[in-house]
Amino acid sequence: MDPRAWTRFRKNKGAFLGLALVALATLSAVAGPSLAPHDPNEQFRDTLIDGRGLPKGPLAVPDHLLGADTLGRDELSRLLHGGAVTMLVAFLATALAVSLGTLIGVTSGFFRGALDATFMRLVDLLLSLPFLLLAIAIKRVVADPGLEVLVLILALLSWTTLARVVRAKTLQVRELEYVLAARALGMSNARILLRHVLPNVAGPIIVLGTTLVAQLILFESALSFLGLGVEPPNASWGSMLREGSELIDSAPRLLLYPAAFIVMTVFGFNLLGEGLRDAFDPKE
């Protein structure tokens, strides 16, 4: 990796804003559930639903800072718990997709041949499919509401772009003279991959991994918005958005709160990814 990258990163205001937003979102995901004042699934129908059947707003009842959602549940607690779920799913799926994409990209690019051809056709195939439709179909086949299913679906559909980029970069690196030198010195393929190839493809992996978190937060929210992500009564930002959009005319805040959290978090990851790209690859 390029030692000047950090110097360039430090000078980039946008990247720092991104880093701050990402840190904030991550912190709220980690600490949020224990900071939440109430059980996110408990319904306070008597105190938080008014005479017309509408949920009460922010500060209407002390102790419920952001008011209630449609079913009289504490909105702030749901946002904090929902964020933890959304971020956990996005992070785990990204980790899985990045590992898979790196493994397939590096082996394809380094060993070439039939293995490479097979993997790249698989990438073509996956990129030709409408992701959201495929996710909906798989979700119905598996019919298991567990988060691990969601993580697996997201990861299996999203490793392809990263694998392509890593493969292209590996193709460049394997022709370099120090790889030839390492080979002449009798280094094994495994050591060449670990010592020479991986450090050289690390830059693009970090950049793509960061923007992938943003995409997967959006993907998870999209599935939850369609009612196929996190199952009720549990909260995620996407499912809260769906519930909020049903009441948009009388209580638009129920849509705007989770929307703000999603947009700011995604914005943060995109900015950070862009800043890292500039830092690693100043030409672009």
Added chain:
Amino acid sequence: MSAYIARRLMSAFLVLMAVITLVFILMTQIGDPAAATLGNRANEDTVREFNARYGLDRPLGAQFLGYLGVIACQRPSSPVYDDDPATNGYCGLLQGDFGESFLHNAPVADVILRRLPRTLLLGALALLFELAIGLGFGVFAALRRNRWQDTSIMSTAYLGQSLPSYVTGPIFLSYAAFLFGLFPVGGYGSTPLEHLQHAVLPAFTLAILGASTYARVTRSEMLDALQSDYVRTAKAKGLGRSRVLSHALRNALLPVVTLAGLSLRLLVGGAIITEQIYGWPGMGKLAVESIVNVDAPTVMGVVFFVALAVQLGNLLADLAVAALDPRVRLAG
């Protein structure tokens, strides 16, 4: 050139076959079509008749080969095709037949062709918005590099890339359409003019992401182009400002063309979420309904069209780049 196209078409064909196989397997696992279409309380005879009618009582392998058109698609007694001598009992993809929709009780091709123009209208309008907004602001930002106009346009573009349609859609629907009465709320309308009016809001919702991307790509390509030697030469020759700009723009547009080719997938596949939010009866909505109702032939038809659009879009974009840039030679 023709060898190149032939090779690309061959690889597209292989991908399409794999897509069809994958979706077929997935759809056999998703549920029982008879139960989904007739309801759980249908009696055994009705279910048997339904399965016989659509050839679902045959082994899966035979069903798949029948769908492809390699073997006869239905048993001779099937009322759907009734041994039409023209098709000779074959009615699969090879014969250009996408099968019968369980849910709509009509040929899948008809069901899709009825939805396709609506999705194309929405997609084309969205693409128009994307290009007009993205190119316009991208070029403008490049010309005002690092001034406040550039900074604010680029910040907006970053934010636009983080705004999903399920956030903007309901907000537009509620505020622009409901409060101001500017555009009709949801649906499709009945006359061509109404279709267009109804398409404006969903198309704009769809366009936010693309416009932001195009604006950023156009700006950075334009900056590269403006600093290149041929632009310096053109200026030195004494060409007017607009001629110089058109030289630069032509080169800056190449990556935008590639991106637009990639977006053909959205154009044909329909934007699932946006169509859902606005109640736009296009391909995206059709696809979701068909999955929920285990209407396998329709799902396969839609996915086939989308995959075909992706393959053709990529090929067209590569050919367009080759046509615009004389340095690009397509390897046979």
